[in-house]
Amino acid sequence: MRALGVAARMRGRRRRPGKARPGRAGKAAGPARRFGRAGAGASAVRGAGASRRVEAIRPRPLRGEERSAYEAGREAGYREGFETGLHGFGRLFEGTSIIIPTLNQLEYLRMCVDSIFRHTDLPYEVIVVDNGSTDGTADYLEAMRGRVRYRLLDRNYGFAGAVNRGLMMAKGQTIVVLNNDTLVTERWLDNLLACLASDDRIGLVGPVTNYIGGEQRIEVPYRNLTEMQAFAAAHNRSNPALWQDVERITGFCLAFRRELWERTGYFDEGYTVGNYEDDDYNIRVKLLGFRLVVARDTFIHHFGSVSIKALGPALDAVNEHNAAYYGEKWGHDPHGLVGRVRDWVRARQPGGVENGFPAAFSEADFYPRHVAVRALSGTVYWLAQGERRPVEGELHIPVVRLTMVDLMRWPIGPPIAAADAERLWHGGMSGEGQAGAMLIRMPDGSLQHLEEGVRRPIASRLAAESWGLAAKPAVPLTEALAAAPEGLPIIAPVRTEQRL
Known part of the structure; x- marks a missing residue:
């Protein structure tokens, strides 16, 4: 990894007359005067407040004990700086x-x-x-x-x-x-x-x-x-x-x-x-x-x-x-999707809201439950009931990689056996008595995910595929399933390598 230059510019104070602004580097020569010469910006940088040239003084070469003392001091300074940075x-x-x-x-x-x-x-x-x-x-x-x-x-x-x-x-x-x-x-x-x-x-x-x-x-x-x-x-x-x-x-x-x-x-x-x-x-x-x-x-x-x-x-x-990727991810009407979410919130806030609604959500609220996800470390979790539960054993269902920013939104819960997670993913009951999730095909061909008693529309085919939900067999909408309340939509997770 290349070294990173480390210095945040902390300059909250105003400059006093006649003094350089603290922490501020000197001004470089101005950019090109005409737009057509965008590459004419100068590269030389002078220290702020410098008014005359200072002749360089060539240092005397170090010998024997002087060099040893210098090397020891440099090493000590490096260690101290490293620990401070850490x-x-x-x-x-x-x-x-x-x-x-x-x-x-x-x-x-x-x-x-x-x-x-x-x-x-x-x-x-x-x-x-x-x-x-x-x-x-x-x-x-x-x-x-x-x-x-x-x-x-x-x-x-x-x-x-x-x-x-x-x-x-x-x-x-x-x-x-x-x-x-x-x-x-x-x-x-x-x-x-x-x-x-x-x-x-x-x-x-x-x-x-x-x-x-x-x-x-x-x-x-x-x-x-x-x-x-x-x-x-x-x-x-x-x-x-x-x-x-x-x-x-x-x-x-x-x-x-x-x-x-x-x-x-x-x-x-x-x-x-x-x-x-x-x-x-x-x-x-x-x-x-x-x-x-x-x-x-x-x-x-x-x-x-x-x-x-x-x-x-x-x-x-x-x-x-x-x-094409934008269309596959959001469908034909992403702004309509935003509007439906706002309507969903307004229905739960008597009196309505102005200019949208209070920002109480995170993107985790638009992720499905009863799915398996993998952290950057390789640990596999089961997402359900507001928790991420470490999976014990080998899974034979789709596992989706999420970023740490995504995973940190879910508190860690107790471990779950891989066999229980698989039963829940297929819509069955776990050994703990929890009901699993089910994929529903709506009359218009769209998909919804029934999880924890709530039907959640899946925003697009790409969202279903990205979460591995498209691998489930879908059941048609029945009168009993239609009675379940509708929840927030499910959107696709972002694709990222998540590494420096």
Whole structure:
């Protein structure tokens, strides 16, 4: 594993006149003045406040006891640092993890990171995940060690794969997923987080920009990057009247709480390279009852899908694959599915709710019961009655691999014998007297899963196959089965390698 540069930027204090801002690296030379010269960002970085050149002093070579003492001191320092890092590994900080996936766009990445350094005053860390670039990105990130945390992957794992690895590394209580071909601007993070913090029901927040599809695109008057920053400085005045609820937020810049990720889980790596994974995440967030909001008081510049456009003719095939996967996963009407869930909640909350419903769900509520799942460690669990029970013995039914983020939502219960789990999966009774689950074929051909006395619609054929439910024999709907109350739908689990 490549070493990770470790340094979160904790900068909550304002700069005093004449003094450098604590923890802030010096400004690099500005980005290209014209859009057509996006690669002109300078790479040299000077220390903040430096006013003159300091001549390098060549150290005297160490000899004998001096070298031994030096080596012993270095080893002791390494051990102390290692232990400190080990004990602080799981510690979070009250700040934002900014995750930037990248692939072969070094100059855009350099400008993006420099813009974060210039225009972000709240505590943050930058995490760059490189999808196997061959253009010098690795050398740049190595040189940024201590200012940027990073992961160098051996190949292209796609946008979702890179974001997921960034999520595994993130230490912040809030998270921003940011495209490498963006330039952030004055007060960008302050404004996004103000919107996010205004209502616990807000799940995802995004800014407006010059280049994107949908409601987040605005007309802009500037002709170069200097004019752009002046435009953004005037535009980015926090104004709650400009926060707009929408049905879709694009993934070029997404801000959300860490809690939302823990409820929703990883991005789906079934979407190869890029496109549609943000639409997928939108649906999953809305199923949990959260709002999507565009902060129209916040503008960042977007050069425009430079990594995905670099695919050239292969882009059409990528889009076709991802569109097909999205359709297989969600069926013909994913927004209708969200609406039915909202209706289900309203029926259980007298008086109804406004703007969706309180976010009481996690994605585990949309997973089936009476199924076997495997953890990354190889341990097999049985999901039922709000618990994950370790299975003792060998199973001869489908076993689905879940991420640890998913599994942690289920408390561990007592062990269950493999033979009992198999009987429950086939719809029989366990030795403990529990009733199993049953697959029902509805008159319209759709499938439902009867579990613990509740009929749960299965969102799509892919969902049934992903959980192994399609391997069960289905029984037709009877009058007795129709009398069972209907519960929340069952959706497909995400596909992810879940490894750094």
